[in-house]
Amino acid sequence: MSSLWILVLSVFCVTMGQGFDLGPIVRIAQCKIMCIKTHSTDGTCDRSFNPAENICNDCWHNCDSLETQWEATKSICEGDENLRCEGCQTACSYRTTRPEEEYLPSSLPAPTKGPVKLGRYDVAVELHRVGGAWKPYGYYCGLRQPSVRPDNWILVILQDGIRHYSWEEWTPTLESLKDGPLVEATLSWRDVDDQLKRQRDVEQKRFNDRVRQSYLEKYGEKVLVEWRERKDRPIPEEIFRRFFFRRRNEDELQFDMGFRDSYPVFKNQASSVRPTMEKQSYVVSWEPETGGLMGNQVVDTRTAQISLLPGTKYLVRIASNDGPGSFSIEIDTRPKSVQVWRIKKKLENFYPWAAVTGVMSAALVIMMALIVRRVIKSKTVVDEEEV
Template sequence: MHTSCFVFVVLCVAFAASLDLGPLIRIAQCRSQCVKANDIDGGCEWIENRNETICNQCWKICDPFETQWEVAKYICEGDDYLRSPGYQTACLYRKTRLEEEYLPSSLPAPKSGPIKLGAHDIAIAFFKSRGKWLPTEYFASPRNPVLRQESWILVVLEDGVQSYSWEEWRPTLESLKEGPFVEATLSWHDISDQLIRLRESERKKFNERVRQYYLERYGEKVLREWRNQQDTPISDQVFRRFFFRRFEDELQDDRMKKNLLLQNLARQSVVSSILERTESSYVVSWEPETGGLMGNQVVDTESAQISLLPGTKYLVRIASNEGPGSFPIEIDTRPKFDHVLKQKKNLDNICPLEIIAGVLLALIVITAIICIRLCFCRSPKNVDQADV
């Protein structure tokens, strides 16, 4: 147990120094092979105080094979290797794996939850602490990770990697300038504002879920007790919790909001001071919506101008080597007449009979109005005898 804790601490320190996802992804790939080759009872993750199986023996050894190979390589050379199919699976992966750097900017655009793992998929959960993403846990099916606040989850598939992020923010398209190439200007100065709004929205949803829980569990009981005591007025606590808000509650909420705002500002100043000590760079990444040639541009500022081919719809995002980056936005460089052609096609889909019926109905209405006016004009006027 002490050895596994030491390994995890070493991995976290190395990870904080440089955000290379390669070692973590290789551990996940190794564990995916363990699940694929040895999972019989549906549980491959190692759990303390539980009898060890071949699968979780393989699962457990994948970590030191990646982080402490010089210490652990004897396992692939001694009698343990011959006696344990789990060790054989992990050793085979170690000998045939490709060791390469894997930066977060190489990941595809992140998605929002929920997350459903496949039979051989392995998830890596990260938690943000003082502006740094730290790995916390690995997951295997049927245990699906939950995307919580300040979390980031990578899912290692047999044919790639998927990214899921709670931090849902997007760049802003400032302008599009047409020419031989379409010049798109992007900015992402408001990342912190977007995340503050996201946290506020999540807090409101959480408070509403808590309120709904109390209503469903205790609301009927409180009302029943109150009805049994008709002479006793309902208490302020019941009014505040279940029915409506009073002026005093609004004042109290205002004070709480001010305190939360001060706390958020304090946290932001701490995070900002940490980030200022590190050189931040971003990677503007774009690709056609239907797939094809991708483009990347590295910038050190929070704005960029990129050149896109006309006549294509692009997905553009801001990647980072320090975390999951942004969700994508759509940039359409197709000429305006393309949209006119689409509208024309939609008009072509209208049935001719409908047009003819509409024209005939309009003619009938117009003819009826003309006939009514003619009848009024031809009717004789009554002349008063006194006027003669």
């Protein structure tokens, strides 16, 4: 049975092509979980705040080096050096016994909205996109929880699974549902870039509002004082510029840095954070809402048709081996729900102005017909009188 599963997985990986392997990142995080469980006293594994975390801290850092630089660092797992380093022993034990498996992003469940939540033994991995590829930026545990931002992707490695968080909140569109022995659902996700642009625009507006509010709280009183000193004269442009635009003194520079740490400024509305999705393979993934047998279909376009069992609620998403993929949508294949969906779809495609135009056109035709009929009738009466 295990051989059959390996064969299926191999075929699946070949079909998808070369993807981004999360395996090394997951293994490092799992090693760090062992460090926390074995050596940590407060769950932080950080000796800069607690000297009692020295052993855990050594173990934490050895997890990285043993996974990424095994040939150069394997000596710490041998002889007297290993006996003298208690933190090394835990990291070495994990390194020499852990299974080495490929873990593709398409294997992940649907992403989750922030904020990030960590349990006592959970480890979060923050990834940033560098040169078109996702690279680990930092590992976190305990109270050090990273924030979900437009330029990052966060994996949370649990003892029994993986959860991940993405700022890019996009979903596929259900285009049609057809009844039958199996319900045929047609999906599309051609408007991903438009969805993300709208999201960036909304977040940019919120960020700008927060900046204005903070500047109002910090400098508003000064502006009002200057305005009162000028009595009834209008506030000159100079004061407005000083109020709404930043002055690069040391105090405001620190203020700006604080804002950057709390929320990112959108540097570019284009797809600089996320590369184009045109030339990719996607995995359409679906599973019953209550759990059960999952289904996957690999496609290389932004449309797909999947077959679902009737009478079931499904969660459907689009996964990719290049990143977090889409959030899930619900597809209900119960007969009444399919009918309701069709009615809603027709109403969505119903344009009031088109109906008004049709009514006006019909009224105009009727009026013209009445006028023509009246003219013909009048002409007939005149002809009869002449006779």
